[in-house]
Amino acid sequence: MTEPRDEYDSPWKDILEAYFQDFIRFFFLQVHDDIDWSRGYDFLDQELQQVVRDAELGKRLADKLVKVWKLTGEETWVLVHIEIQSQEEGNFSDRMFVYYYRLRDKYQQKIASLAILGDERDSWRPQPFSEELWGCRASFEFPIVKLLDYAPRWDELEVSRNPFAIAIMAHLKTKETRNDAQARKDWKFRLTRRLYEQGFERQDILNLFRFLDWMMELPEGLKQSFRAELEQYEQERHMPYVTSIEQMGIEKGRQEERETIALNMLRKNISTVTISELTGLSIEQLQRLQAQVQRET
Numbered sequence: 001m002t003e004p005r006d007e008y009d010s011p012w013k014d015i016l017e018a019y020f021q022d023f024i025r026f027f028f029l030q031v032h033d034d035i036d037w038s039r040g041y042d043f044l045d046q047e048l049q050q051v052v053r054d055a056e057l058g059k060r061l062a063d064k065l066v067k068v069w070k071l072t073g074e075e076t077w078v079l080v081h082i083e084i085q086s087q088e089e090g091n092f093s094d095r096m097f098v099y100y101y102r103l104r105d106k107y108q109q110k111i112a113s114l115a116i117l118g119d120e121r122d123s124w125r126p127q128p129f130s131e132e133l134w135g136c137r138a139s140f141e142f143p144i145v146k147l148l149d150y151a152p153r154w155d156e157l158e159v160s161r162n163p164f165a166i167a168i169m170a171h172l173k174t175k176e177t178r179n180d181a182q183a184r185k186d187w188k189f190r191l192t193r194r195l196y197e198q199g200f201e202r203q204d205i206l207n208l209f210r211f212l213d214w215m216m217e218l219p220e221g222l223k224q225s226f227r228a229e230l231e232q233y234e235q236e237r238h239m240p241y242v243t244s245i246e247q248m249g250i251e252k253g254r255q256e257e258r259e260t261i262a263l264n265m266l267r268k269n270i271s272t273v274t275i276s277e278l279t280g281l282s283i284e285q286l287q288r289l290q291a292q293v294q295r296e297t
Contacts, residue, residue: 011214026164039161051102113142188216
């Protein structure tokens with residue numbers, strides 16, 4: 001039975017875009033209460049991609065740059081870094097500082113940098129960026145949320161109706177069950193069932209199941225078993241949401257997301273082997289996309 005490759009970046013990017021206000025409310029309540037949500041918010045993907053290219057720091061799949069307005073009427077940009085690496089990254093604080101000053105310099109906007117760490121190293125707590133030479137000193141501090149810290153607060157997550165409570169539970173259990181596919185399947189069903197039990201609306205169930213299904217990948221055999229179990233559960237509740245035609249839409253949406261990411265990386269001449277490792281697409285699929293890129297030029 002082929003073991004699936006776990007994926008974290010794209011599901012987090014997807015749910016952050018769908019529930020940005022809930023994200024800020026859950027992780028950064030003080031920031032949330034200072035934003036005028038009645039004015040909405042705008043994702044600034046092109047602006048972020050530009051500074052990433054300029055900084056030559058590589059493709060950041062999960063980082064998001066968002067324009068918001070404070071209650072004072074002032075326009076402010078929020079830069080959210082989501083770091084899912086399992087190992088410690090020595091230059092994390094440097095990268096936070098580089099993104100900050102490049103955005104600040106290029107667009108002349110105030111930037112709030114927020115970091116979410118989804119790794120498994122409890123001891124890794126990046127320190128503020130600091131650099132000093134001959135009396136000249138630069139320092140940059142930023143708030144950090146460590147998802148691992150929520151593991152002992154499981155009871156709080158279970159009673160919360162914020163979508164990111166489910167996201168954290170799925171993230172933690174995906175890492176915990178890396179070598180136990182049966183346990184992952186059981187947790188995936190348990191978390192999916194919670195979407196119905198907590199009374200989420202139909203569209204929210206579909207959105208959050210997309211996150212669960214994308215992150216908590218199962219081997220093909222257990223995937224079929226999971227779907228059969230979920231179909232029976234939905235029939236008993238007379239709520240055929242996920243196992244209806246929407247399931248095909250979820251699968252199609254996930255495939256399109258991967259292909260979009262792959263196309264952007266191919267345009268930057270990143271190797272197909274690297275892209276395959278990051279997106280899960282086969283070399284044959286990437287070759288077809290590469291032909292599309294060549295036709296564009």
